[in-house]
Amino acid sequence: MRLSLYCAFAALMALPAAWADTPAKPSKIGLCAACHGADGRASTPEIPNLAGQNLPYLRGAIAQYKSGKRDFPAMRSALGMLNAAEIDAIARWYATRLPRPATP
Numbered sequence: 426m427r428l429s430l431y432c433a434f435a436a437l438m439a440l441p442a443a444w445a446d447t448p449a450k451p452s453k454i455g456l457c458a459a460c461h462g463a464d465g466r467a468s469t470p471e472i473p474n475l476a477g478q479n480l481p482y483l484r485g486a487i488a489q490y491k492s493g494k495r496d497f498p499a500m501r502s503a504l505g506m507l508n509a510a511e512i513d514a515i516a517r518w519y520a521t522r523l524p525r526p527a528t529p
């Protein structure tokens with residue numbers, strides 16, 4: 426009895442952790458989706474895929490577009506419409522998407 430209670434409790438405690446790994450789709454994703462795709466799979470081969478990219482890398486690249494260290498006006502203007510929390514939600518969203526399978 427004690428064991429099954431413990432198991433039920435452990436399962437309940439694990440649920441929020443699982444949910445935390447799959448963030449909700451950010452409301453402002455449309456600002457990025459036209460180019461990078463809502464799931465981080467870019468619309469054309471000239472645009473980088475973001476799905477499954479490392480979160481620290483995404484944050485660093487975004488900071489460089491914002492600061493102008495990476496000079497790409499379309500990116501800077503899209504990022505300029507978002508606050509820090511919205512940008513972070515989008516970075517976490519893309520980092521947890523599945524990458525496109527490789528094509529030979």
Ligand code: HEC
Nearest residue numbers: 456457460471472473483486487495497499500503504515
């Ligand atoms: C008009 C199309 C366009 C839009 C809109 C756009 N991007 Fe980009 N993004 C690009 C292109 C093209 C590049 C590559 C630019 C370069 O050569 O540095 C890029 C690069 C990036 C990179 C770096 C990828 C890497 O592998 O280094 C990140 C991260 C990124 N974009 C995130 C975003 C986010 C977040 C948004 C929405 C706020 C956004 N982009 C909106 C076209 C776009």
